[in-house]
Every structure is written in C-alpha cells, then in structure tokens.
Amino acid sequence: MNHTSPAQAIRVWLFLVAATLCSGWLGEHHGFAGRWTAVAVMFVAALKGRAVILYFMELKGAPRGWRVAFELWVWLLPALIVALWAMSGGA
Amino acid sequence: MTDGSQGAPAQGAPSVSAPGILTFIIADVTIFGVLFVAFMVERSHQVPLFNQSSSSLDVRLGLLNTLVLMTSGLFVVLAVLAAGQGRASVTRQWLLASFVVGAGFGINKLIEYGDKFAHGINLLTNDFFMFYFVLTGVHFVHFLAGMVVLALLWFRTRGEAVDGPLFGWIESGALYWHMVDLLWIVIFPMLYLLGSR
Numbered sequence: 001m002n003h004t005s006p007a008q009a010i011r012v013w014l015f016l017v018a019a020t021l022c023s024g025w026l027g028e029h030h031g032f033a034g035r036w037t038a039v040a041v042m043f044v045a046a047l048k049g050r051a052v053i054l055y056f057m058e059l060k061g062a063p064r065g066w067r068v069a070f071e072l073w074v075w076l077l078p079a080l081i082v083a084l085w086a087m088s089g090g091a
Numbered sequence: 092m093t094d095g096s097q098g099a100p101a102q103g104a105p106s107v108s109a110p111g112i113l114t115f116i117i118a119d120v121t122i123f124g125v126l127f128v129a130f131m132v133e134r135s136h137q138v139p140l141f142n143q144s145s146s147s148l149d150v151r152l153g154l155l156n157t158l159v160l161m162t163s164g165l166f167v168v169l170a171v172l173a174a175g176q177g178r179a180s181v182t183r184q185w186l187l188a189s190f191v192v193g194a195g196f197g198i199n200k201l202i203e204y205g206d207k208f209a210h211g212i213n214l215l216t217n218d219f220f221m222f223y224f225v226l227t228g229v230h231f232v233h234f235l236a237g238m239v240v241l242a243l244l245w246f247r248t249r250g251e252a253v254d255g256p257l258f259g260w261i262e263s264g265a266l267y268w269h270m271v272d273l274l275w276i277v278i279f280p281m282l283y284l285l286g287s288r
Contacts, residue, residue: 084135
C-alpha cells in the first residue's frame with residue numbers, strides 16, 4: 001500500500017516548512033516578485049495543500065474519487081482566489 | 092487505488108476505514124471555499140481598504156501558526172503510523188506531542204486577537220476585519236474541536252489496543268486534524284499575503 005513512511009512524512013514536513021517560509025518572505029517583500037507575489041503565494045499554497053492531502057491524509061492510496069475530490073479543492077480554490085485577485089486589477 | 096489493491100484494506104488507508112469523516116471533511120472545506128470566494132468578491136469591491144487592513148496583520152504570527160499546525164500534523168501522522176503497528180505508548184507520545192505543539196496555535200491566535208482588540212479593531216471595524224474575524228473565528232472553533240479530539244484519543248488509548256477498533260477513531264481524528272491544517276494553508280496567504288505591504 002501507499003503508506004506514508006516516517007521518513008517520507010518528515011520529508012513532506014520539511015517541504016511544507018520551506019514552502020511556508022518562502023511564501024512568507026515573498027509576502028513581506030512584494031518588491032521581489034511584484035504583482036506575481038499573489039500568484040506565487042497561492043501556487044505555493046496549492047502545492048502545500050496537495051502535500052498534506054496526499055501524504056499526511058494518505059489520499060495517495062485512496063480510491064480515485066476521494067483523491068480527485070480533494071485535489072480539485074486544493075487546486076480550484078487557490079485558482080479561484082488568483083482569478084478574482086486578477087479580475088480586481090491584480091493589486 | 093493507485094496500486095490496484097482494491098480488496099482487503101491495508102490498515103490505516105483512510106479510503107477504507109474513514110469514508111464518513113472524508114465526506115464530512117470535503118463538505119466542510121467546500122463551505123469554507125464558498126467563504127473564501129465571498130471574501131475575494133468583497134475584496135474586489137474595496138481593494139485599497141482590504142490591502143490596507145491586511146497590511147496591519149502580523150505576517151510573522153501567521154507564519155508561526157502555519158508552522159505550528161504543520162508540525163502538529165506531522166506528529167499526528169507519526170501517531171497513526173505507530174497505532175497501525177500496535178505501539179500504544181508511542182502512539183500516545185505522538186498524540187500528546189501533537190496536542191502540546193497544536194496548543195501553540197491557540198495561544199498565538201489569542202495573542203493576535205488580543206492585539207487587534209487592544210487597537211480597537213473588531214468585527215465591525217470594516218468588511219475586511221468582518222471576514223478576518225469570521226474566517227479565522229470559524230477556523231478557530233474547528234481547531235478547538237480538533238484539540239478536544241486529540242485529548243480524547245490520548246485518554247482512550249490508555250489501556251486500549253491502538254490497532255483494534257480504536258484505530259479507526261485515531262485515523263478519523265488525524266484526518267480531521269489535517270483538515271484544520273489544510274484550511275489554514277489557504278486562509279493564511281489569502282488574508283495576510285495577497286496585497287502589497
């Protein structure tokens with residue numbers, strides 16, 4: 001089965017920490033990515049959410065339906081947020 | 092199933108032992124999703140106000156809370172793995188570690204709310220803070236429920252086999268706890284990081 005091993009869980013956690021620190025830094029330094037900051041931080045959020053559902057919630061080994069439902073949420077919400085951000089002038 | 096084993100469920104596969112909790116989670120996160128969209132729509136009408144209000148939030152506290160939930164989530168993963176192997180005392184240690192680290196989120200959030208109230212900022216200040224308090228408040232209630240679940244699991248695992256009937260409860264509690272983490276992963280950047288500072 002696709003069980004998350006302790007080593008794998010720790011690797012996922014390291015990724016989550018690194019990604020969080022990156023998006024936090026980007027958010028505080030808008031000058032670095034400029035208008036792309038919002039896109040970048042929401043993309044990172046989607047990646048982090050995906051890591052949580054696949055490895056922490058172990059949906060990687062779940063029936064396709066569950067995985068699709070959660071992956072949809074994880075990608076759709078950040079995408080909607082970015083779309084609405086862009087439609088309001090991207091500020 | 093990604094590995095084609097649709098028959099006998101392996102211990103710990105959420106797909107098999109916890110469809111009920113997964114249904115609840117997908118319904119709950121969908122409702123949050125509607126709130127996220129409502130926030131963004133309202134934001135689109137008042138971008139300068141929302142960005143100005145957002146810039147008064149403490150990114151460091153939000154970051155710290157993200158790290159706290161993720162670390163607590165890792166410990167819950169380790170608790171479930173230990174439970175699957177029947178290691179009761181290790182399971183309890185990880186559940187306790189998850190609870191203790193998770194408590195940091197509550198303390199941090201109360202400090203943040205306290206700071207806002209001290210500055211005269213509340214639910215009625217403006218539309219941004221209305222969403223801020225409702226979104227983080229409803230999330231906080233989910234967090235508190237998760238803490239109660241972790242505590243209950245810790246008590247239940249005292250003297251009861253963790254790889255027996257209790258395993259499903261441990262796994263369901265863990266899935267719920269990951270949902271609290273998952274929601275914060277979106278709430279944090281949306282409220283704290285979208286606008287320029």
